[in-house]
Amino acid sequence: MADKKTKGRQKIPLEKIKKEVDLKVAFSKRLSTLYTNASKIVRDCNVDIGIVLSSPSGKNQYSFVHPTTDVVIDRFVNPTMELDLGTRLVAENARNIAIQNNIRLNELDAREAAAKEKIRSLKQMDETRDKCWWEFVDQINAENITTFETKLNSIEGILNDQLKKLEIETSSSLQAPLENADN
Structure with a gap:
């Protein structure tokens, strides 16, 4: 013992x-x-x-x-x-x-x-419960950071594309002639 x-x-x-x-x-x-x-x-x-x-x-x-x-x-x-x-x-x-x-x-x-x-x-x-990524910030290593950065960059690109589409749609609707322009 x-x-x-x-x-x-x-x-x-x-x-x-x-x-x-x-x-x-x-x-x-x-x-x-x-x-x-x-x-x-x-x-x-x-x-x-x-x-x-x-x-x-x-x-x-x-x-x-x-x-x-x-x-x-x-x-x-x-x-x-x-x-x-x-x-x-x-x-x-x-x-x-x-x-x-x-x-x-x-x-x-x-x-x-x-x-x-x-x-x-x-x-x-x-x-x-399943933890979210921000709850493990102290456990993130270099590989996780690069993966996270890649995901953020791709999301940023998608958001920029979406913003450009919205800008084009709004500018084209503003430039379109009004139907009753003669009245």
């Missing part, structure tokens, strides 16, 4: 990132992933969820809450407690808005998938 050129996927031990810049970059990437995953959980499971984060520098705080902060805190403090009518109405309204937004998101995702499929099929059609 031949030696591998790379080590492949390796286990990386989890440890604190030492460089400040790398730490901030990793945090921002993981923050967006965390928000995306929380949104998917809310969409798929219709649950109450709350996430509170502090940036590595401690200056910025980030949160993701669904449906409302009050509902999430009340559920966290006492999971079996019934919510009052006002809080339930606000939570239900927030859920309905989330459901409508998720329906719209699913429609947009479907349109995006259809557009990607169309682009893929157009690329495939472009790859399989």
